[in-house]
Amino acid sequence: MEKHCTDSRVKGVSTGTTILAAVFDGGVVIGSDSRASVGEEYVSSKTINKVIQVHDRIFCCIAGSLADAQAITKAAKFHLSFHSVQMESPPRVMAAASVLKDLCYKNREELQAGFMTAGWDKKNGPQVYVVALGGMLINQLVTIAGSGSTYIYGYIDAKYKPNMTKEECLQFATNGTVFSPCSHQDVKMFCREIVDCMKRKYMNHSTGENKDCAQKMVGGIVMTLT
Amino acid sequence: MLEEAAPEWLSEEVKTGTTIIGIEYDGGVVLGSDSRVSAGETVVNRVMNKLSPLHDKIYCALSGSAADAQTMAEIVNYQLDVHSIEVGEDPQVRSAATLVKNISYKYREELSAHLIVAGWDRRNGGQVFATMKGLLTRQPFAVGGSGSSYVYGFVDAEYRRGMNKQECQQFVVNTLSLAMNRDGSSGGVAYIVTIDEHGTEEKVILGNQLPTFFDQ
Numbered sequence: 357m358e359k360h361c362t363d364s365r366v367k368g369v370s371t372g373t374t375i376l377a378a379v380f381d382g383g384v385v386i387g388s389d390s391r392a393s394v395g396e397e398y399v400s401s402k403t404i405n406k407v408i409q410v411h412d413r414i415f416c417c418i419a420g421s422l423a424d425a426q427a428i429t430k431a432a433k434f435h436l437s438f439h440s441v442q443m444e445s446p447p448r449v450m451a452a453a454s455v456l457k458d459l460c461y462k463n464r465e466e467l468q469a470g471f472m473t474a475g476w477d478k479k480n481g482p483q484v485y486v487v488a489l490g491g492m493l494i495n496q497l498v499t500i501a502g503s504g505s506t507y508i509y510g511y512i513d514a515k516y517k518p519n520m521t522k523e524e525c526l527q528f529a530t531n532g533t534v535f536s537p538c539s540h541q542d543v544k545m546f547c548r549e550i551v552d553c554m555k556r557k558y559m560n561h562s563t564g565e566n567k568d569c570a571q572k573m574v575g576g577i578v579m580t581l582t
Numbered sequence: 583m584l585e586e587a588a589p590e591w592l593s594e595e596v597k598t599g600t601t602i603i604g605i606e607y608d609g610g611v612v613l614g615s616d617s618r619v620s621a622g623e624t625v626v627n628r629v630m631n632k633l634s635p636l637h638d639k640i641y642c643a644l645s646g647s648a649a650d651a652q653t654m655a656e657i658v659n660y661q662l663d664v665h666s667i668e669v670g671e672d673p674q675v676r677s678a679a680t681l682v683k684n685i686s687y688k689y690r691e692e693l694s695a696h697l698i699v700a701g702w703d704r705r706n707g708g709q710v711f712a713t714m715k716g717l718l719t720r721q722p723f724a725v726g727g728s729g730s731s732y733v734y735g736f737v738d739a740e741y742r743r744g745m746n747k748q749e750c751q752q753f754v755v756n757t758l759s760l761a762m763n764r765d766g767s768s769g770g771v772a773y774i775v776t777i778d779e780h781g782t783e784e785k786v787i788l789g790n791q792l793p794t795f796f797d798q
Binding site for chain 1: 731732733734735736737738739740756757760761763764795796797
C-alpha cells in the first residue's frame with residue numbers, strides 16, 4: 357500500500373483529533389474534542405465544531421484536513437436532502453454514509469479526511485458507520501478516529517459493552533475523549549442531546565479551565581428511539 | 583523470469599516491537615511483557631521472554647532493538663555483580679537503573695532500546711524506573727514499547743494508588759492483553775514477574791488464557 361504523498365500541498369488547518377462514536381441501547385453518542393491545529397504544534401482554534409449535522413437525525417464527525425472535511429460534508433448535505441426529497445422519507449444512515457464514501461473514494465488521491473457517520477433511522481435503528489481515508493465503509497458498534505485515537509484503543513476495548521444505557525454510554529464517550537492525551541488541556545467535550553420532537557438540551561461536559569466557555573457547543577449527539 | 587530473492591527478514595533489523603509495563607505496589611513490583619520479536623514484517627520469535635534479570639530482585643523489561651536491549655541488559659548485569667561485591671550487599675534498584683541510564687545516555691545516538699527497570703530493595707521497597715534515551719525517572723508505573731501507545735488511555739483511566747499485589751497483576755495482564763490485541767508488533771504469550779521481599783515469581787500466561795475484551 358503506497359503512502360499518498362500530500363506534502364506538496366499546502367498543509368492547511370487540520371484537526372489533531374480524537375473522535376468517538378458508540379451505539380447504546382436505543383441511540384448513538386458522538387463525541388469529539390474541539391481542537392484545530394496547523395502543523396504539529398500551533399493550535400488555531402480551541403472551539404471548532406467537528407460534529408456536523410447532515411440531516412435531521414444523521415450526524416457526522418470529521419478527522420483530518422478541515423477544509424476537505426467541510427467541503428465534503430457540504431456536498432453530502434446537498435446530496436442527502438435531494439435524496440430524501442426523491443424518496444419522500446428521511447434518508448437511512450447507510451445512505452448518508454454511502455454518499456460520504458462515494459465522495460471520499462472518487463477523490464481519494466486528493467483528499468485527506470476521514471468520517472464517522474452516526475444516526476438513527478426507522479429501519480435499522482441506531483447505527484455507526486466509519487468511512488476511512490481511502491473510502492472504505494464499515495458498520496461498527498463503536499469506533500474512534502483521529503490522531504489522538506491511538507491512545508484510547510485499549511480503553512474502548514476494555515470499557516465498551518453493547519446495549520449500555522444512555523448515561524453509561526455518555527460517561528464512556530466522555531471518558532474516552534478525556535483520556536486521550538491529545539485532548540487533555542484546553543479542549544472541551546461537547547454533548548448535545550436530541551430528544552423525540554427535536555427539543556434540544558445542551559449538556560456541558562468540559563475539561564480543564566474553560567468551563568465557562570463551553571456553553572452552546574455541539575458535539576455529542578444522542579438519538580433516542582421514536 | 584522468476585528470480586530467487588532473499589527473504590526480507592534476513593536483512594531487516596530485529597526489533598522487539600513490544601508492550602512492556604512495570605508497576606509498583608506496597609511491598610514489591612510487577613513487571614510484564616509480551617513475547618513477540620519481529621524482523622520487519624516477520625515474526626522471528628513468538629515466545630521470547632523480554633523480562634531479563636539484572637540481579638536477584640531487580641529485573642528489566644526490554645523493548646526496541648533486540649540486540650541493543652539484550653546487550654545493555656547483559657552489561658548492566660555484569661556491572662551490578664561487581665558493584666554488589668564492592669558494597670557487600672544487594673544493590674539498590676536505583677543503582678541498577680542508573681547503570682542502565684548511563685549506557686543509554688552515553689550511546690543515545692547509536693542505541694535504540696528502552697528498558698524499564700523494576701525491583702525490590704530493602705531501603706525503598708518496590709520501585710519502577712523508566713530510562714528512555716538517557717532519562718532516569720521513578721514512576722508508580724511505566725509502560726513502553728510500540729504497543730504502549732494503544733493503552734495510554736486505559737492505564738490512565740484504570741490506575742489507582744494503593745492497589746495490592748493481585749490487583750496489580752490483573753492490571754498488568756489486562757493492559758498487555760489489550761495492547762497485544764491492537765498492536766501488530768506485540769503478541770504471543772504474556773510473561774509476568776512479581777518481585778517482593780520474599781523472592782521473585784515468574785509466570786507465563788498463554789495466549790488462550792489471556793483475558794478477552796469487547797471485539798466486534
